[in-house]
Amino acid sequence: MIQFLRFPVKLTFAVLLAMLLGFYFNLETPRWAVMTAGIVAGGQAFAAGGDPYSGALRYRGLLRIIGTLLGCVAALAIVMTTIRAPMIMLFLSCLWAGFCVWVSSLVKVDNSYAFGLAGYTALIIIISANASGSMELMPRLAVERCSEIFIGIICVILSDIFFSPRSIKKVIDQEVDHLLLAQYQLLQFCVGQKDKEEVDKAWSSLVARSSAFSGMRSQLKMESSHWQNSSRRLKMLNTLSLTMITHATETYLNLQAHPEYLSSAFVELIEQKVASIADLRIKVRELRKLIHEYPKESVPLALSTWVSAASEYLLLSKGIRSNVKVNGTEEAILRREDIVAPRSAETHHAMINGIRTFVATFSGVLFWLYSGWNAGSGCMIMLAVVTALAMRIPNPLMMAKDFLYGMTAAFPVGLLYYAYLMPSTQQSIFLLCLIIGLLAFVAGALIQRRQVGALGGFIGTLNVIVLSNPITFPIESFLDNSLGQMIGCFLSLMVILLIRDKSKAKTGRKILNRFMYAAVSSLTTNPSRRRENHLPALYQQLFLLLNMFPGDLNKYRLALTLIISQQRLRGFSIPPSPELSAFHQRLRGTGDKVIAARSVEKKEFYYTQLIQELEKYEQLLEEYDVSVTVKESVHRLTDILTRYQSTMINI
Template sequence: MLLIKPLLAFRPSKVDLIFACKTFFAGMLALYIAFRLDLLYPMWAIGTVFIIANPYSGMVSSKALYRLAGTFVGAAVAVILTPHLINTPLLFTLVLAIWTGFCLYISMLDRTPRSYAFMLAGYTCVMVACNAIFSINTYSIFDLALGRVLEISIAIICTAVVSATIFPLHIGDAIQQRVQKALSDTEHAFRQIFADSNLTTEDGKSPQSNQNVVQLLSAINRDTNDLHGLAVHLNYEKGRLKGMTKPLQEMLHQFSLQLINMVAISERVNQLRQIDPHLSPELQSLADQCIAELKQPIEIDQLRAFQFPQHLEMAFQQLSQRYPHARTALASLQMDLRHFMQNVYNVKVIWQLIQAGQRKIPEFIAPMSTRYPSLHRDHGVAVRGAMAAFVSILIGFSIWIYSGWQYGYMLAQMAAVVACILTALDDPIPLLKIFLRGTLYATIITFIYLFFILPDVKTFLQLALVLAPVIIYAVCLIPHPPLTGIGLPIAINVIMALNLQNHYQISPLPSIDAALAGLFGPIIPVLALYFIRAMSPDMTAKRLIHQHYQEMRSAIHLRFGTTYKIYLRRMVDRIGLLNTKMVASSELKYAMQDVLIESCVAIDLTRLSEVAAHPDTPALIQADIQQLIQAFDDEFSAQSKMYSPSHYHYQRLIEMLANLQQQNLQWQQPASVTAGQKQRLAMSINNLQYALTTHQPETPSATQASQATLQGGVV
């Protein structure tokens, strides 16, 4: 119940022990230097070492620098505010709560390690202000703020030096392995699409193996989303891929397009097997030729980047002649394969340049990187997290002010820190409960040290020896997510509650007071987060789906190009976040399964817009296309509100597509340009009809449309 069994079963590995010993050594070094400099709160020097501890040297350095920047800003704000507001405690509390909430809001919108600086700027201001009030008769606010910055600086320097010099572990190696795995998984998913086992069922629905392909692509998407954040740390280490953050992130942007391509390819392969089962071996042969072509040595050549292999072009021409009833679907598959191979080539070119240490991207690759990462941001969740922190600080300070509890300042500090640290989680309550258990264990350990161990400690070396067993074991737990909530509070709270000073004298009552404040302080943000911030997986999934369809509405009105690709990148990133949610609702599971497939619908609608904008397109077809796009806009709007397949516009969409298909068949102008537009129009209609009839619940209209899709494949 209290995680005793996992703790007893835990066996630290060699890597865990090396990491823990390095961290303990850095902590004691920081504590020794703080003692020698006679700083006000040496415990913050060693405590900060444990807070920024990480097995990878690059992550340690980046996290440390962002922490230093945030600490400096927070301390400066505290120095500015405290002298003017210290005599109006309620107003002071309100201002601190607003500042912390604002910083936390910005932090939650920035899904990079930079967010750490904003979060620190918020709760550091609270901590410095609390310490200033507690020591108002002893130290000035400036001395406390300066001491805080010095303590953090010492911790950062000690941690960075130890991490980079003693058995360093570089994140570049881990990123290299994960990129290679993503590339390998992509090839595996591509083979799965064309595998003979990937046959459609008799009722025309997607086969189980096709669902497995979508699940595999979703897993690849989640992995690449993680890599985008990890890439930031490459600028802070000297290992492999040093300084390759921007090129690697650009490669991941390009990589996201492959997932959309593969979904579209999977749709066409399944449709072609429904049209004619004899196409299955032919499709497998095409897949083998594509893989063989992609495995050729990479040469940076603009012509190759845009050219479809001649032998594959001829293979498609032969298939179109032998299977004229599948001509439209084959043409659509050819286009999807061409785009897929181009994107794979772009990714491999960038990856090859990265490994060669070159940061410049070839000019023929249109960059998708923006000044600020084009990733999903949830302003609603950020506001709720900021409100939870705001309320936590108001309650914590109110208890401190009206109770007259001397060490209530630590309760207020803990309320601010805990509310900020874990508010990014959808449901932080389970982890906060574990954190409270870790704090309880730390309180018990603190009592043992105070009454049975520290009375006999006379030198710094003795102090290090008696702290080593507990601290090293606690730090060993930090790299393991299920046990992080136990190890981190033990390491930090034991040090904080002991309140080690340069001229240390055991004061049990103040230490017990501080330990109790550290124990009860997190309860305030637990309740605030529970009532304000916490969301179930279903609620979070609904929000993501709503934003997905809202973005789909915007995307279908854009012209295909770099801006459109950036939109697709954000949609793919959001889908990656969505697929991490363990929802209970069957409707949400259905919606989550289809959002990646529906992204292809947006592409086909954009292609229809291009056909409508062509001067040779008849006015009647242009008007029908615009009406169809508006109908899909209405459908996406309904989907964003219902979070389930909508029937309201379904019949209308089927009828409009059938009418547009008939108009295209009557388009008889012989011009070569017109013929190309006719084929593009036919392919988009075909793709949309198949998407609607395959991924919507069965209705009579759906069945009739499905038959029309399978039988009307001739341009």
């Protein structure tokens, strides 16, 4: 029960402190400080489904500061260059909002909030100054908004510090052991040749858990620099986890094709029951010992790689718990490979998001200027906020509906506060804190339960009750603000419905083509290129594919097969040769053309050319002193690309 109440108390304290500081410093509109506290704390809690972990609110606050400063600078630049042409000024502000949403859809999810905020901050400042009738007020509005937002963020951080921040370290320590036990269970399923559905379910669950594990590392980095050593180990631990998934699945596929692939001694040892991490340590030692008893060529490479990764995993996991200084053995493991950062595959999706925001905001500007509607500025602000925040999540339509439900609920609640409670408590700061605190506490309880409309309703209520200095209660102002909020959310919903996002197929095809390119580009004579580890980036793309096409196991199997080929080919040492090196460059160039081709005809042409070049490459390998396993792996890749040609081109 105490855990459940912790976040509502945090939110209440942050909101009340922001309001009191706003009045103490005599800010003209303390509501921006209050709303900032509510948005930063409430948004993180809604996303986490409970009290956010320590550091998350500080990081979110930092992103809001960066986004606000960037938006204020953009607003000043736009106004300074176009103040004599109001229409161009508003057009550029809408274009800036669309550009920022486009960028936010391409960067990491953790950092996208700053860019989305930068877009609508500039628009809010310009719209507010325009609505006031004097653009000369714009610099003052920018300074006031920055000051109020800084106050709100400071209040959130203090609240998080005062009320027992939750550390994610204990959760990570538990997940480190549980994840390795799940890895061993997957290996048992693969060696025991369980049903395809059971194996698919196990590895897809592990992919999701590894992705969540990587997110935990990000949370730990936000928490404190004290965990720097553990964070470094966790980064490699994620790579080792993905390596074990890959080679366990490779073992399964090889056993299906060749039942004699694994000797009975290994099968019997692996299938023995393991109940705890202590048992697993013993089992890994026994597997290492058994591997050394067999000749190297008779031990499957996939299994020996799995055991090696599990041994390194166990070694690093000890350092994660103790957070001690990285020793020499661990340093060698951590520096062995260069982790390659993933590139976004959602370029078309990002373009659609930017267009939606620009069309929504500029259409609102045109209607506002044409009608002279008093609530137009509030409507414009909501259009910018909803389209900027909704676009980055997997289901923007649901978030737009959530805002609409919340703003609709904010009308009766806001009316109760604005028309009755606040006028009755105007002479007592204690009573004002009591009624605002009650609102924040109830909203906090609903937000952490992810109640639909709770976050939007809370922010909408804070906006319409207009905590100004001094507080006045003109009913027409309340009606304008409330009506503008609801109509703005409704128009945002309509824009999302009318401008359809049909990028799903394109993104899926691009992801599969990148798997193909990763496998082809792993053919290299350059040792530094073989040090590049694309596995985390590939699995991040695979996780996106899982979310985009739930239930389509054929795509997952194809993607996983290509990842296995990439890992196998990357591990081989191809003899240095100018001719081979030139051919590798030629293969990468053709792979680039396959990805870049826009029409199906061009894509099919370059894809066929790539397969022909791979066949020629197989013939070229015959002339060099290359091992049989390399030739077989290249032939297997060529066969996979040939069999799945229609899937790769016409997804």
